[in-house]
Amino acid sequence: xxxxxxxxxxxxxxxxxxxxxxxxxxxxxxxxxxxxxxxxxxxxxxxxxxxxxxxxxxxxxxxxxxxxxxxxxxxxxxxxxxxxx
Amino acid sequence: xxxxxxxxxxxxxxxxxxxxxxxxxxxxxxxxxxxxxxxxxxxxxxxxxxxxxxxxxxxxxxxxxxxxxxxxxxxxxxxxxxxxxxxxxxxxxxxxxxxxxxxxxxxxxxxxxxxxxxxxxxxxxxxxxxxxxxxxxxxxxxxxxxxxxxxxxxxxxxxxxxxxxxxxxxxxxxxxxxxxxxxxxxxxxxxxxxxxxxxxxxxxxxxxxxxxxxxxxxxxxxxxxxxxxxxxxxxxxxxxxxxxxxxxxxxxxxxxxxxxxxxxxxxxxxx
Numbered sequence: 001x002x003x004x005x006x007x008x009x010x011x012x013x014x015x016x017x018x019x020x021x022x023x024x025x026x027x028x029x030x031x032x033x034x035x036x037x038x039x040x041x042x043x044x045x046x047x048x049x050x051x052x053x054x055x056x057x058x059x060x061x062x063x064x065x066x067x068x069x070x071x072x073x074x075x076x077x078x079x080x081x082x083x084x085x
Numbered sequence: 086x087x088x089x090x091x092x093x094x095x096x097x098x099x100x101x102x103x104x105x106x107x108x109x110x111x112x113x114x115x116x117x118x119x120x121x122x123x124x125x126x127x128x129x130x131x132x133x134x135x136x137x138x139x140x141x142x143x144x145x146x147x148x149x150x151x152x153x154x155x156x157x158x159x160x161x162x163x164x165x166x167x168x169x170x171x172x173x174x175x176x177x178x179x180x181x182x183x184x185x186x187x188x189x190x191x192x193x194x195x196x197x198x199x200x201x202x203x204x205x206x207x208x209x210x211x212x213x214x215x216x217x218x219x220x221x222x223x224x225x226x227x228x229x230x231x232x233x234x235x236x237x238x239x240x241x242x243x244x245x246x247x248x249x250x251x252x253x254x255x256x257x258x259x260x261x262x263x264x265x266x267x268x269x270x271x272x273x274x275x276x277x278x279x280x281x282x283x284x285x286x287x288x289x290x291x292x293x294x295x296x297x298x299x300x301x302x303x304x305x306x307x308x309x310x311x312x313x314x315x316x317x318x319x320x321x322x323x324x325x326x327x328x329x330x331x332x333x334x335x336x337x338x339x340x341x342x343x344x345x346x347x348x349x350x351x352x353x354x355x356x
Contacts, residue, residue, distance in 0.1 A: 011274025016231050017281045024238050024285060 029069075036060045043073060053077055087118075087195040090202045090330070091220035092262075093244075095236030097207030099228045100264040103300055103310065105204035106134045107320070108224070110309035111327035113168035117199040120159065122171040122190075124216035125206035126181055129173035135162065136307025137170050146174035149186030155193050164312055169198070179212040191219045209243060217248050222330070223259045224291060229266055229277040237261075237286055260291035262326060267296045268339055279339075292326030293339045294319050 040060040047053060057076035062069060092105045102125075109121040123131035126146060132138045137160045143153035148171075155171075162168035171194070174181060194201045205216035217223065223244050227237040241259060250257045263282060270276040283290055294300075295318050303313035311320045311327075321340035328335055 013271065013274045013277050013281065016277050017285070020231055020234055020285055023235065027235075027238065028242070 030062075036062055039071075039073075043075070047075060047077075051077055087120075087198040087201050088222060089191060089195060089220050090200060090222045090224060091205055091217040091244075092202060092224045092226060093205040093213065093217055093240050094226040094233070095207065095209060095213075095240040096228075096233045099226050099233050100262075100294070100300075101207070101226050102130050102134050102204055103304065104224065104226050104262055104264065104294070104323070105131060105202050106309035107311045107323040108327050108330070109200070109202050110135075110162075110165060110168055111311040111320075111323050112200050112202075112331065113162070113165045114311070114324075115327070115331065116167060117331075118167045118169075118197065119200045119202065120169045120171055120194050120198045121202045121204060122194070123173035123204050124182070124212050125204065126173045126212060127175065127178045128206065129175050131204050132160075132170060132172045133307065134304050135170055135309060137162070137172070138307070141172045144172045144174040145190060146177050146181045148190055149181070149183060155190065164308075179206070179210065182212065182215050184215065184218070187215045188219060209239065213240075214243065214247055217244055219249055220244075221250070221258065223257060224262050224326075224330075225259055225286070225288065226262045226264055227282060227286070228264055229271065229279075229282055231277075234277065234282055234285055241286060241288060259288045260330075261286060261288050262291045262294065264294040265296045266293050266339065290337050291329055292322050293337060294322040294326075295339060 040058055043060065044055060044058050047058070053075070059074040061072040063072065092101050092108070094101050105121050109119045113119040121131060121135070122145065123129050125131070132141050140160050143158035145158065147153040148155050148158050158171055160170045160172065162170065171190075191201060203216045203220065206212040225237050225240060227233050244257045244259055245251050248257055261283065263279060266279070267276055271278045279290070279293060297317065297319045299314055299317035300310050300319050303310040306313060310317065311323045314320055318340040325335060325338065325340070
């Protein structure tokens with residue numbers, strides 16, 4: 001049994017390599033994970049130039065999939081500010 | 086002005102302290118003045134690995150706090166005149182290290198030594214960031230194993246963003262030191278190969294230190310492996326790495342790659 005296993009055993013290093021490559025691609029992409037914070041600040045600044053808005057009402061979210069990343073920006077503009085604009 | 090090297094890894098237990106001591110002793114044997122600095126405040130071990138644990142009087146925290154002068158805290162190696170150790174404090178924690186204090190100590194060491202080797206603690210907290218802060222060169226110690234490679238990748242990211250060099254827009258020189266490597270297991274496909282790790286981390290290779298009993302033997306007797314048994318495979322690997330650090334362009338080999346009779350019979354395809 002053990003001799004059979006010796007010859008049929010699958011190699012584990014390629015799995016390690018592949019798992020690391022996938023994982024690190026993700027981790028590196030989110031390494032500057034302050035990206036969402038930076039985007040949030042800058043988007044807020046741009047919109048605030050034109051309409052008055054509450055800083056807490058701006059949400060920036062980055063979703064990552066294996067093939068695609070989605071940047072979701074959710075800005076809530078108060079009714080009176082929208083009318084004034 | 087001396088060169089400041091940080092020996093770092095993120096993950097613990099991969100061989101930072103062993104490598105700091107071995108590289109320090111290897112460089113000192115080239116007649117260059119070397120100071121190895123233990124940044125692992127609270128869990129110091131460089132003194133033990135170098136066999137100086139009973140000679141520690143003052144430590145880096147004492148120097149930072151002004152309780153001792155740098156020359157009082159430096160311990161000269163009994164075997165090598167040009168090798169010195171600045172121990173960490175064992176009774177304090179990492180908050181005892183201050184940014185300005187570390188800067189002062191490193192600046193002073195650079196004046197007197199050709200090499201200042203900073204042995205980083207594991208982790209990515211204050212101790213590790215302070216150890217890498219003033220480095221000119223980084224040696225990233227990595228085992229051919231997934232968690233170590235992942236943590237090294239993280240540390241490489243920090244070297245490129247949290248160091249003075251990076252903040253000044255300069256490029257941090259980084260080298261990979263692959264330790265505990267077993268070429269037989271790598272050939273069998275059960276361990277990441279040198280090329281796998283190089284491709285994933287994409288920093289240049291400083292050396293390959295084979296897995297060896299000699300490393301444990303050296304630490305048992307309190308000697309850097311490059312002093313305990315200069316002809317052993319890991320010592321040879323560290324000597325080569327030291328030569329590369331000093332600027333020599335020599336090809337990287339895997340020292341002590343020997344095959345037993347069984348390995349020879351089955352060649353590279355064994356199992």
